[in-house]
Amino acid sequence: MILAAFPSIFTVLLLGHSVTGLPVPPKPYLRRYVVECTLRDDSELRTLHSLVENDGLDVWDHDLPSKAGSMVTMMADQRLLRRIVKQFDCGRAINAQEVEKKVEKAQNDPGPDVDFFADYRSYKEITKKLQAYKGTAQLSVSLEVVGQSHEGRTIPVIRMANRLANPQKKIWLGCGQHAREWIAPASCMYLIDRFYSHFGNNERITQLLTTFEVLVAPQINPDGYEYSRDMDRFWRKNRRNNGFLRKAGVDLNRNWPNRWGLVGVSSNPNSDIYKGPSAGSEPEVAQVVKYVAGLKDLVAGVDVHSYGGLVLRSYGWATEPSPDEAILKPIGDAIAENMNAIHGMGYESQRSGELYPAAGAMDDWLYEKAHVKVGMTFEMRDKGNYGFLLPPSQIVPGGEELVEGVLTLAEQLQKLK
Ligand code: 0X9
Ligand code: ZN
Numbered sequence: 001m002i003l004a005a006f007p008s009i010f011t012v013l014l015l016g017h018s019v020t021g022l023p024v025p026p027k028p029y030l031r032r033y034v035v036e037c038t039l040r041d042d043s044e045l046r047t048l049h050s051l052v053e054n055d056g057l058d059v060w061d062h063d064l065p066s067k068a069g070s071m072v073t074m075m076a077d078q079r080l081l082r083r084i085v086k087q088f089d090c091g092r093a094i095n096a097q098e099v100e101k102k103v104e105k106a107q108n109d110p111g112p113d114v115d116f117f118a119d120y121r122s123y124k125e126i127t128k129k130l131q132a133y134k135g136t137a138q139l140s141v142s143l144e145v146v147g148q149s150h151e152g153r154t155i156p157v158i159r160m161a162n163r164l165a166n167p168q169k170k171i172w173l174g175c176g177q178h179a180r181e182w183i184a185p186a187s188c189m190y191l192i193d194r195f196y197s198h199f200g201n202n203e204r205i206t207q208l209l210t211t212f213e214v215l216v217a218p219q220i221n222p223d224g225y226e227y228s229r230d231m232d233r234f235w236r237k238n239r240r241n242n243g244f245l246r247k248a249g250v251d252l253n254r255n256w257p258n259r260w261g262l263v264g265v266s267s268n269p270n271s272d273i274y275k276g277p278s279a280g281s282e283p284e285v286a287q288v289v290k291y292v293a294g295l296k297d298l299v300a301g302v303d304v305h306s307y308g309g310l311v312l313r314s315y316g317w318a319t320e321p322s323p324d325e326a327i328l329k330p331i332g333d334a335i336a337e338n339m340n341a342i343h344g345m346g347y348e349s350q351r352s353g354e355l356y357p358a359a360g361a362m363d364d365w366l367y368e369k370a371h372v373k374v375g376m377t378f379e380m381r382d383k384g385n386y387g388f389l390l391p392p393s394q395i396v397p398g399g400e401e402l403v404e405g406v407l408t409l410a411e412q413l414q415k416l417k
Contacts, residue, residue, distance in 0.1 A: 033096060035075075035076070035092075037071070037090035039068060051084070057074055059072055060074060075096055117190055120395070121186070139161075142158070144159065147288070149222050157291070159215045165211075170214075170215060170296075172372075173215065173216040176188070176220050176221050176225060178224075179235045179237070180388045181380075184306055184380060191399060221237075224237055224238045237274065238252055242269040251271075253303070254361065255282045258279075262317055263318075289365070293369070298370055299374070304402065306388065309383050311376065311405070312379065313352060313363075313374070314352060314376075315353045319354060336349035374409065380401065
């Protein structure tokens with residue numbers, strides 16, 4: 001845990017006042033140390049009061065503690081620090097310059113970008129935003145290109161992990177296969193932003209990025225997405241040119257090279273569930289297949305869609321359960337339960353094939369071909385009220401649900417070990 005080791009320090013520093021009520025000067029910390037200690041009994045309480053009154057000890061909490069068992073945060077020079085750690089039960093003292101750096105980081109922390117998530121963004125806006133996430137000394141961030149769409153748009157993937165921990169295990173998030181499901185790329189972008197801005201100051205996010213590298217491809221179907229923005233709001237497929245039918249497109253989530261064409265698909269290029277001319281025929285699928293298959297230690301993958309509020313687990317091509325049903329069901333149930341705890345949306349956990357069997361989908365490819373422990377599809381909000389026309393005001397709540405879903409997934413994976 002990096003920033004939250006001394007949460008009170010940041011609160012007090014940002015308020016800009018010490019316990020004495022004096023404003024904190026801009027750089028008061030050179031060769032000083034900050035330490036958090038517990039005062040075990042009344043005698044230690046009296047000692048603390050005396051150190052404040054007679055030795056100029058700087059206590060950072062708003063009120064001096066008056067009860068035994070209280071924790072107190074203070075800053076001291078080396079001489080005073082030696083006395084303090086002998087007298088009280090203290091944690092590790094940190095150099096105040098380090099604190100200063102952390103405070104600067106906290107002050108510069110942009111937090112989730114409220115403006116960006118106020119509306120659904122174009123493919124160009126999404127790619128530009130992705131380029132703004134830069135790695136830091138603690139967080140490694142890399143933006144890669146998975147491949148190109150039919151119309152030549154690049155398919156980006158962003159990777160994030162704790163740089164020092166350098167985790168090998170990976171979680172994959174694919175988003176936006178279906179053009180009209182705008183909340184999918186939007187909530188994936190929200191997750192990226194949230195993970196980026198809260199690494200180091202949110203325990204669960206820090207833990208996740210310390211244990212796993214997270215890879216998010218927020219827009220896998222950029223041509224279809226742009227077409228749904230400019231021409232046809234309910235466009236679902238990519239923009240393959242199907243000969244005389246022109247760009248009638250392929251349903252990317254029927255084109256994955258796993259049980260291709262088996263069930264729940266159409267061979268008619270005009271259909272919304274057209275499987276394409278062959279397994280993995282679409283560049284958007286083929287290049288993601290190549291990229292993801294090349295990842296070592298991939299343990300889980302989620303394909304993000306909308307709508308319906310569902311947490312779907314393999315199999316999706318059959319009604320019968322997969323051999324891992326006993327593991328996957330409790331994980332799916334925990335994810336749905338925790339996602340519901342955020343806004344009460346009503347997420348339901350079920351086997352994907354129970355919804356309707358459909359083959360050649362990303363989730364089953366992840367499970368059966370990339371051999372992840374957990375391959376899932378999340379159908380994000382809502383339950384059908386607005387459906388695909390989900391208002392932009394629901395981007396942030398939807399994003400929060402996705403963040404919770406992925407955090408829960410990671411925590412469940414950890415328990416499997
Ligand atoms: O039909 C789909 O591709 C997904 N539903 S959606 O309404 N977003 O189109 C569900 C896919 C579930 N997975 C499998 N059936 N394998
Ligand atoms: Zn979909």
